[in-house]
Amino acid sequence: QVQLVESGGGVVRPGKSLRLSCVASGFTFSSYGMHWVRQAPGKGLDWVAVISYDGSTKYYKDSVRGRFTISRDNSKNTLYLQLHSLRPEDTAVYYCAKDSPWHQIKWEFDYWGQGSLVTVSS
Amino acid sequence: DIQMTQFPSSLSASVGDRVTITCRASQGISDSLAWFQQKPGKAPKSLIYAASSLQSGVPSKFSGSGSGTDFTLTISSLQPEDFATYYCQQYNNYPPTFGGGTKVEIK
Numbered sequence: 164q165v166q167l168v169e170s171g172g173g174v175v176r177p178g179k180s181l182r183l184s185c186v187a188s189g190f191t192f193s194s195y196g197m198h199w200v201r202q203a204p205g206k207g208l209d210w211v212a213v214i215s216y217d218g219s220t221k222y223y224k225d226s227v228r229g230r231f232t233i234s235r236d237n238s239k240n241t242l243y244l245q246l247h248s249l250r251p252e253d254t255a256v257y258y259c260a261k262d263s264p265w266h267q268i269k270w271e272f273d274y275w276g277q278g279s280l281v282t283v284s285s
Numbered sequence: 286d287i288q289m290t291q292f293p294s295s296l297s298a299s300v301g302d303r304v305t306i307t308c309r310a311s312q313g314i315s316d317s318l319a320w321f322q323q324k325p326g327k328a329p330k331s332l333i334y335a336a337s338s339l340q341s342g343v344p345s346k347f348s349g350s351g352s353g354t355d356f357t358l359t360i361s362s363l364q365p366e367d368f369a370t371y372y373c374q375q376y377n378n379y380p381p382t383f384g385g386g387t388k389v390e391i392k
Contacts, residue, residue, distance in 0.1 A: 208321075208329065208372055208383040224380060258328055270376035271319060273340065275328040 165189040167259050167276030174282045175249055183279055185242040185259030193217070193237035196262035198272060199244045201255035211257070212244065216266050227253075249283045256280050287311050287375050291384035297392040302363045306387045308356045308373035317377035320349055320358045323386075324369045332371075333358065363389070 171183040185197070199211040212223045212233040221233050232245040242259050256278040263271035288311035298304050308318065316336035321329040331340045333349040336356055346361045360367055368391055373384040 207386050208374070210381045210383075222379065263334065270379070270381035271334055272321075272329075272374070273331050273334070275330070277328050 165261065165274040167261065167274060169257065169259055169276045169279035172257065172279035172281045174284060176285055177250060177283055179249055179283075180245070180247045181249065181281060183244040183246070183257055183259075183281070185244075185276055187240045187242065187259075187261070190261070192235075192240040194265050196268040197235060197242045198260045198262060198270075199233060199242075200258045200260050200272065200275075201253075202258070202278075203252075203255045206255075209255070210270070213262070213268055213270070214242070215268055220268065222268075246281065249281075251283050254281060254283045286380060287314065287378050287382050289373055289375055289382050289384040291371075291373055291387050293387060294385060295388040295390060297390050298363050299392045300363055300365060302392075304360045304363050304367075304389060306358045306371055306373075306389075308351075308358070308384050310354045310356075310375055312378075313353045314375045314377035316352050317375055318349075318351070318356050319374045319376065320347075321372045321374065322367075322369045323372065329372065360389075365391075 166188045169185045198213045214221050214233045230248045234243045258278045259276045260272040261274040263273040290309045318336045320333040323329045332343050337349045348359045370386045370388045372386050
């Protein structure tokens, strides 16, 4: 069965950096686009970034572009999100999510990880 | 960005009730709409895609309908495990956007 397991969250000061990881299993990771979606405490869902199956295409939410970097290592079945210049408003649970269709970005999230909490506070 | 508006934002219902949640898009999105269920402290779970297609393994008490700007999620007979928050999401236009959620509580 599909499993996505995030790690790397924690408490960090404003302006600092953090890297999240998401290890995938149960499907052919290298054939699917992957997303990061976040949820601030008590709030709704907010898409952050996507990377194509081969890493050649990346898109970001406006407010994180230039500060966050999405990447993947298909040999390790792992998705990453590097977060730089963190702000208090970046505080959220960060979920990785699999896109549905093979070899496409369709923004259709069919499986989600359990999430990793990032807290930005001084 | 396309704005997704869900209503009601919360509702109270009893076990066995039929429940309907509405989602409205600020512009037409064809049938590019998904519904998710989220329980406290858990990840969202995909229920429906393409407005009315049931995700594999999701019970048939869940159904979706609509096209264009107006969509509904219906739970035919509410069970204890269905008390959760439900979100709609459009994927017709970049960036993908979510509704604000509907919390279904026990009456």
